[in-house]
Structure formats: C-alpha cells, structure tokens
Amino acid sequence: MEKLMIRGGRPLRGTVQISGAKNSAVALVPAAILAESEVVLDNLPEISDVAVYSDILRELGATVTRDGDTMRIDPSELISRPMPNGKVKLLRASYYLMGAMLGRFGEAIIGLPGGCNFEPRPIDQHIKGFEALGATVTNEHGSIHIKAAQLCGAKIYLDVASVGATINIMLAASRAQGSTIIENAAKEPEIIDVATLLNAMGANVKGAGTETIRIEGVRKLHGCRHSIIPDRIQAGTYMIAAAATRGDVLIDNVIPKHMEAMTAKLEEMGVQVVEMDESIRIIGSPEYTAIDVKALVYPGFATDLQSPMTTLLTQAKGVSILTDYVYGTRFKHVPELTRMGANIRVEGRSAIIEGGKLNAAKVKAADLRAGAALVVAALTVEDGVTEITGVEYIDRGYDHLVENLTRLGAEVWRENSSE
Numbered sequence: 001m002e003k004l005m006i007r008g009g010r011p012l013r014g015t016v017q018i019s020g021a022k023n024s025a026v027a028l029v030p031a032a033i034l035a036e037s038e039v040v041l042d043n044l045p046e047i048s049d050v051a052v053y054s055d056i057l058r059e060l061g062a063t064v065t066r067d068g069d070t071m072r073i074d075p076s077e078l079i080s081r082p083m084p085n086g087k088v089k090l091l092r093a094s095y096y097l098m099g100a101m102l103g104r105f106g107e108a109i110i111g112l113p114g115g116c117n118f119e120p121r122p123i124d125q126h127i128k129g130f131e132a133l134g135a136t137v138t139n140e141h142g143s144i145h146i147k148a149a150q151l152c153g154a155k156i157y158l159d160v161a162s163v164g165a166t167i168n169i170m171l172a173a174s175r176a177q178g179s180t181i182i183e184n185a186a187k188e189p190e191i192i193d194v195a196t197l198l199n200a201m202g203a204n205v206k207g208a209g210t211e212t213i214r215i216e217g218v219r220k221l222h223g224c225r226h227s228i229i230p231d232r233i234q235a236g237t238y239m240i241a242a243a244a245t246r247g248d249v250l251i252d253n254v255i256p257k258h259m260e261a262m263t264a265k266l267e268e269m270g271v272q273v274v275e276m277d278e279s280i281r282i283i284g285s286p287e288y289t290a291i292d293v294k295a296l297v298y299p300g301f302a303t304d305l306q307s308p309m310t311t312l313l314t315q316a317k318g319v320s321i322l323t324d325y326v327y328g329t330r331f332k333h334v335p336e337l338t339r340m341g342a343n344i345r346v347e348g349r350s351a352i353i354e355g356g357k358l359n360a361a362k363v364k365a366a367d368l369r370a371g372a373a374l375v376v377a378a379l380t381v382e383d384g385v386t387e388i389t390g391v392e393y394i395d396r397g398y399d400h401l402v403e404n405l406t407r408l409g410a411e412v413w414r415e416n417s418s419e
C-alpha cells in the first residue's frame with residue numbers, strides 16, 4: 001500500500017491536461033464486447049478502474065492492448081462465462097458487464113459490484129430494465145443471474161434517473177428485437193458518450209442526453225474508433241484545487257458546458273473563472289464568500305464533486321451549507337477534514353461548513369472523492385506534511401495525479417505505507 005505525502009501552502013500555477021472521463025471509460029470498455037470486431041478507444045484515462053476492466057475483458061477471452069491513451073479491444077473470441085467473484089468486486093462499474101453480456105450472449109452471471117461504497121447503492125432499476133426486456137433475473141449468493149431466450153424492446157420508466165441503469169439498459173436494448181424507450185433517463189454527458197459509441201458500432205440510439213431515449217435494436221454491431229470525452233469530475237477537482245490554493249491554473253481539454261454548475265458556484269464565491277473553447281482558467285482570490293450548494297443529477301452540481309467542494313468551502317468566510325440530493329450520506333470525508341481542523345457538522349443530507357484554516361494531519365481516504373477532498377485540503381495547509389492513506393481509492397479516478405500537481409508547483413510524493 002502507498003500513501004500520499006503533501007506539503008501544502010503553495011498556490012497552484014500553470015496548465016493541467018484533463019484525461020478522458022472515468023465514468024465514460026468504464027462503460028465504453030464493456031460496451032465494446034457487443035461488437036463482433038475491433039473497437040478502438042482513444043483518450044482513455046490511465047486509472048486503475050480501466051486497468052481492472054481490461055483484465056476482466058481478457059478473462060472473458062477478448063484481446064485487449066493499450067498504447068498510451070489508446071486501447072484496442074477485439075471481442076471476436078469472447079466467451080460467455082460466469083464472473084461471480086474476482087476483479088468484478090473491485091469496481092462499481094462492473095455492473096455494465098450485465099447489460100453488455102446480456103446483449104451479446106442473452107445471459108450473464110456477474111457478482112454484485114464493488115468500488116466506492118460510501119452508502120448502499122441499489123441496482124433495482126438496472127434489474128427492472130433487464131426484466132422489462134424479457135430477461136429472468138435472480139440473485140444467487142451475491143451474484144446476479146440474468147437470462148433471456150430473446151430480448152425484446154420495451155417501454156421502461158426509471159423510478160430514479162440512474163446513470164448506471166440508463167447505460168445498462170441501452171447496452172442490452174441495442175441488441176434486442178424491436179424498440180425500447182427509456183423514460184426518466186439520466187442525462188449525464190457520459191450517457192451521450194456511450195450512445196455515440198454504440199451508434200458508431202451500428203446501433204440506433206436516439207435522445208441520449210434527454211429524459212427520453214429510444215433504442216431500435218439491431219442484429220449485429222461492428223467495430224469502430226471513438227474518442228472519450230474529457231473527465232468533468234477531474235476537471236472540477238482541479239478547478240477547486242486552484243481556487244483553494246489561491247492559484248492561477250489553466251485547465252485544458254475540458255468541455256466548459258459540462259462545468260456550468262461548478263463555474264456558477266465558484267463565481268458566486270468570488271473565484272475568477274475564464275472560459276475558453278476547450279479550457280477554463282481559474283484565478284483564485286485571497287477571500288471567498290460562503291455559499292450554499294445542492295448536489296443534484298446533471299446538469300445540477302455533480303455529487304462526485306461534493307466532497308472536494310466541501311474542502312473549498314472551508315476556505316470561505318462564514319457558514320456554507322452543502323446538501324447532497326443524490327447520495328444523502330456521502331460524507332466520509334467529513335471526519336477526516338475535521339481531523340485537519342475543519343469545522344463541519346453533518347445534519348441529514350447536509351454538511352454545514354464554517355470557514356477556517358486547516359492543519360496537517362494523518363488522514364485516510366475512505367472513497368475516491370473523499371480522497372480528492374483530502375488532497376485539496378492538504379494543498380491548502382501552510383505548515384507541515386499531510387499523510388493520506390487509502391490512495392488505492394484515489395487511483396481509481398485520477399490520472400497522473402502526482403505528476404499533474406507537481407507540474408503545477410505542489411510538493412507531493414508517494415511513500416510506502418504499512419497501514
């Protein structure tokens with residue numbers, strides 16, 4: 001195990017390149033198994049979730065090679081085989097194997113997903129979708145068994161606009177007979193990215209990015225080449241880090257439209273945000289105003305940025321209230337920030353944050369974005385070195401974190417940890 005060591009107190013300055021999006025990549029890699037020839041994915045992030053997913057595909061018989069940020073997936077020799085344990089337990093998005101295997105083979109046996117369990121994360125809407133498409137779904141000893149003699153298109157209303165359920169249904173429905181309509185679909189940009197890949201593979205998906213998605217099933221899907229959209233959560237984290245350290249950072253390879261909620265909130269606090277075509281410049285200020293933030297589904301403020309945003313709000317004058325309407329108990333970063341001197345209390349789904357300076361401490365990342373919150377916190381600390389364990393969570397989603405921060409002038413390094 002490793003730990004991150006950060007001596008803070010330096011304003012971040014310079015340019016950071018944002019990699020492709022984790023939450024697209026972990027859907028696009030399994031989507032490739034629906035094709036019958038090679039799929040090439042460009043702008044792929046170098047993160048552990050993607051490495052684990054490529055191993056899973058190899059275990060299923062696909063040929064997967066990676067050269068820089070390009071991955072080639074040849075699924076022509078893929079076999080249908082149960083995946084109850086092992087690597088599927090390491091990441092949340094292994095649930096996409098359910099929709100992809102179901103679409104390709106009409107059956108799937110997949111262990112319940114792992115990843116960041118900051119609160120119970122049900123998959124009832126995924127299952128409801130597979131059943132509506134004609135599959136029989138059972139949970140046997142913690143593995144989901146799904147089987148369909150013939151997938152048939154259906155009208156599916158999602159009780160919650162779930163990103164995972166929307167994508168999983170799109171994957172299976174793209175090979176079903178007839179048309180599927182998903183109502184109350186999630187609208188996150190990653191869903192559009194998956195639809196773009198599927199359509200390039202020969203699928204017929206319309207309406208992705210709106211609350212109604214129509215999928216006309218096709219008999220076969222073929223290989224293609226696709227470039228993954230930039231990671232809006234990584235971009236948002238660097239925007240927050242630049243503001244928290246009172247720095248001046250150009251965040252490059254972003255889609256500013258995806259960052260609108262974050263940009264609006266930063267401006268409300270007093271951060272200067274300059275938008276360009278594919279980049280955003282953040283210019284920090286000595287003083288920030290306390291604000292209220294509500295994490296919602298897209299295009300609202302992203303729940304995945306809620307934890308690092310909590311840290312930024314510790315740098316504002318006065319009391320801020322941050323409420324998470326997506327995950328009401330996603331506050332594992334709060335006790336660790338408190339250990340660093342933050343004044344935060346959690347009430348229901350809200351964190352109430354009183355601004356003040358943070359101190360160096362030994363802290364533990366309990367999940368990916370809790371880790372990001374601690375990294376930002378450590379960067380603001382003026383004296384001493386902060387030690388962050390649980391780095392394996394951070395490595396799930398931040399591509400070249402140490403290199404990027406070092407290039408921006410931060411003092412950050414990895415050490416072996418016995419914890």
Ligand SMILES: CC(=O)N[C@H]1[C@@H](OP(=O)(O)OP(=O)(O)OC[C@H]2O[C@@H](n3ccc(=O)[nH]c3=O)[C@H](O)[C@@H]2O)O[C@H](CO)[C@@H](O)[C@@H]1O
Pocket residue numbers: 023026092093120121122123124125126127160161162163164165186303304326327
């Ligand atoms: C790999 C990936 O893309 N992960 C993202 C995805 O996770 P994930 O797809 O798991 O999140 P969902 O959009 O499904 O969850 C949204 C809400 O719906 C609820 N729900 C979800 C599914 C279900 O069957 N039943 C149900 O009740 C969840 O408890 C949660 O309250 O979207 C989340 C919300 O933007 C992000 O935090 C994650 O980073």
Ligand SMILES: C=C(OP(=O)(O)O)C(=O)O
Pocket residue numbers: 022023091092093115116304368369397
């Ligand atoms: C919660 C996250 O991811 P996952 O759904 O893969 O655990 C995240 O990216 O913040």
